[in-house]
Amino acid sequence: MSELVRLDNVSKVYQGGITGALNNMSVSVEKGEFTAIMGPSGSGKSTMLNLVAGLDRPSSGTVAVGGTNLGNLGESALARFRRDHIGFVFQFFYLLPNLTALENVLIPAQLKGNDANVRGRELMEQLGIPDVADRYPARLSGGQQQRVALARALINNPTLLLADEPTGALDTKTGDQVMELLGQLHRDGQTILLVTHDAKLATRHAARVISVMDGKIVDDARLESPERAPSEVIRVRGEEASR
Amino acid sequence: MSLKYGVLGLLKGEPLHGYEVKNRFEAMLGGTWEVNIGQIYTTLQRLERDGLVRPVGRRGDRGKQSYELSPEGHKALDQWLAEADSGPQQLHEDIYVKLLLATRIANGGLQQMLARQKRAYLQRLRDLNRLEERARRDGRIDLARLVRGALLHTEADLKWMDELSSERFGAEGGAAE
Numbered sequence: 043m044s045e046l047v048r049l050d051n052v053s054k055v056y057q058g059g060i061t062g063a064l065n066n067m068s069v070s071v072e073k074g075e076f077t078a079i080m081g082p083s084g085s086g087k088s089t090m091l092n093l094v095a096g097l098d099r100p101s102s103g104t105v106a107v108g109g110t111n112l113g114n115l116g117e118s119a120l121a122r123f124r125r126d127h128i129g130f131v132f133q134f135f136y137l138l139p140n141l142t143a144l145e146n147v148l149i150p151a152q153l154k155g156n157d158a159n160v161r162g163r164e165l166m167e168q169l170g171i172p173d174v175a176d177r178y179p180a181r182l183s184g185g186q187q188q189r190v191a192l193a194r195a196l197i198n199n200p201t202l203l204l205a206d207e208p209t210g211a212l213d214t215k216t217g218d219q220v221m222e223l224l225g226q227l228h229r230d231g232q233t234i235l236l237v238t239h240d241a242k243l244a245t246r247h248a249a250r251v252i253s254v255m256d257g258k259i260v261d262d263a264r265l266e267s268p269e270r271a272p273s274e275v276i277r278v279r280g281e282e283a284s285r
Numbered sequence: 286m287s288l289k290y291g292v293l294g295l296l297k298g299e300p301l302h303g304y305e306v307k308n309r310f311e312a313m314l315g316g317t318w319e320v321n322i323g324q325i326y327t328t329l330q331r332l333e334r335d336g337l338v339r340p341v342g343r344r345g346d347r348g349k350q351s352y353e354l355s356p357e358g359h360k361a362l363d364q365w366l367a368e369a370d371s372g373p374q375q376l377h378e379d380i381y382v383k384l385l386l387a388t389r390i391a392n393g394g395l396q397q398m399l400a401r402q403k404r405a406y407l408q409r410l411r412d413l414n415r416l417e418e419r420a421r422r423d424g425r426i427d428l429a430r431l432v433r434g435a436l437l438h439t440e441a442d443l444k445w446m447d448e449l450s451s452e453r454f455g456a457e458g459g460a461a462e
Contacts (some may be wrong), residue, residue, distance in 0.1 A: 082447065241443050242436050245410035246418075253403070255451070263404045265411040269419075271316060272428060275412045276435050278318040279377065 046202060046233055047071040047094055052103035054089050054257075062089045065257035066103070071235065076228040078236045078244035081254035087237045090254065091204050094235065095128045096120045108201055125153050129195030129203045133210035135187040137179040137194075143186075144175040147193040158197055165193040169223055185216035192223060203227065206237045221247055288320060292328050293337060293354060293362040300341045300353040303329060315420060315428030337361050380442075384449065396450065403446045409439050 047070060054064040061084040071077055079087045092098040093105050096112050105112045107127060115123055137146045144162055151158035166172050169189040179187055188208060195203060205224065209217030217240075225247040228234050238244050244251055245265060253261040288310075295301060295309050307325045311318070329352055332338040337358035344350050354362065380402055387395040413436045420429040 082451070241407065241410055242414070242440050245407055246414040249411075251407050261400055261404060263407050265408050267411065267415065270412050270416065272416060272420075273316050273319060275409070275416050276317040276431065278314055278431070 044073050045070050046073040046075075046108055047235070048104075048106045049090070049093070050104045050106075052093065052100045052105060054086070054093065054098070055101045062086050063257045064089055064093075064100070067257065067259060068103075069252065069259060069262070071233070073233055074228075074231055075250060076225075076234045076236070076248045077250045077252060078238055078248035079252045079254060080238060080241065080244055085254045086257040087254045088206055089257075091130075091206050091235060091237055094202070095130055095204050096124050097130075125150055126198060127201040129198070129200035131188065131191050131195050131203075131205045131208045133207040135179070135184075135191045135211075137187055137190055139179050142176050142178055143171070143182065143190045146179070146190055147197055150194060151197045154198060156198075162193065162197060165196055166190070169193055170219075183216070184212050185219060188212060188216075188220050189223070192220070196227075201233065203232050203234045205234065207239065208236070209238070209240065209243060217243070287365075288324060288328050289332065290362060290365045292325070292332065293358055293365075296338060296352060296354050297359070297362060300351040302349040302351045304349070305351075312425075313427045315425055315431065317428070317431060332358070399446050399450045403443060403450075406439055406443045406446065410436060410443070413439065 049067055049069050052064055052067045054062075056063055064086045067086075067090070079090060081087045089098070093100055093112075094107060096105075096107075096115070099113065107123070110123065112120065112123065137143075138149070141149075144159075144166065147162045147166065148158055151162070163172070163175060166175055166189075169192055171186055171189045171193075174182055174186055174190070179190070182190065188211075192208075203224075208224070209220055212220060221243050224234055224236065228247065234248075236244065236248060241251075249265050249267060251261075251263045251265065252259055253263070291310055291313075292306055295306055295313075301309070303322060303325050306329070307320060307322050310320060310325075329338065333340070333352070336355055338352040339355050341351050341353045384395070384398065384402075387398050413432050417429050417432040417436065420426075420432060
């Protein structure tokens with residue numbers, strides 16, 4: 043495996059408050075990893091994701107993705123970097139309401155000058171929403187909207203998929219399905235950074251869980267995945283057969 | 286939890302002999318509660334003594350005796366099922382006492398203890414998730430449901446760790462009385 047993301051001594055200071063600030067954070071992520079970032083609101087986990095995506099710039103320190111130091115890129119180069127290398131899904135989907143589902147999916151490809159109609163339809167098929175291509179977002183369920191957003195994030199074959207609370211606006215069952223899709227993408231080799239509150243979901247798919255608090259990494263757990271017998275995982279306690 | 290009512294519940298469907306009871310009990314609980322055949326026989330004997338089950342048919346091969354629920358057994362089972370579990374909350378694990386002690390003992394290393402425990406719970410969640418996945422894949426729905434309960438329980442424990450961690454009461458003192 044090789045390193046894909048690297049943060050070196052990254053701080054981010056926001057004027058007028060410390061919410062979401064980062065404090066001298068260093069971490070690296072390998073290609074092919076599925077990493078979950080957990081922490082309370084305002085701990086800085088979304089800020090981490092935004093810096094890695096090149097949506098925001100650090101106050102100090104360096105952020106590198108695929109060996110490119112994002113600090114060396116001007117605004118238009120940074121926009122190209124985002125378009126070509128980063129897929130991003132958010133809690134609230136952010137689909138454009140006056141475009142159909144398929145047109146939404148194709149936006150990043152069009153920005154690149156590519157006709158990705160076929161790939162767009164394939165992706166929608168793969169994500170289980172082949173029949174909503176011509177519908178407008180307002181006529182889609184939350185789960186369908188998030189799948190459309192996921193197809194849009196994947197259309198340019200991003201090096202890195204970032205997901206910020208992608209199940210936060212979905213019911214449990216739909217959220218599980220979206221997470222299952224992320225798990226499948228990871229098994230197919232996609233590198234994923236996931237921000238979530240939900241430790242159950244995080245540990246189901248991510249073998250690495252980074253805990254963030256007050257802008258610092260307080261734990262970086264690499265979890266094991268052995269096949270354990272049920273009795274090694276759960277023990278139901280019974281009364282002795284007395285009485 | 287009681288083996289007695291587990292056995293009554295399994296006999297509600299059809300008469301079973303000791304080994305069948307043991308196998309079905311373990312299948313239902315997916316190996317998370319291992320009982321030995323001796324415990325099953327002792328339980329069946331006590332249930333018979335108390336009039337809640339009765340032998341049915343003759344002893345078969347190797348002296349196997351099947352049992353069925355008596356009317357009293359049906360009643361006792363229905364009553365138990367209808368009763369809410371309302372006793373005190375059971376906290377079995379050492380961590381509860383460990384954490385309280387860590388807050389009292391100067392230099393108790395509370396934050397490190399919380400961090401270690403949190404990591405152990407994350408690993409447990411991972412193991413539970415994988416077990417649930419396997420149980421569902423194998424169609425073992427009882428086990429999958431049980432694992433789901435354990436997952437949610439561990440999630441709550443993890444949230445408690447986070448609360449304690451942000452309280453930082455170990456550092457602020459006021460813990461020792």
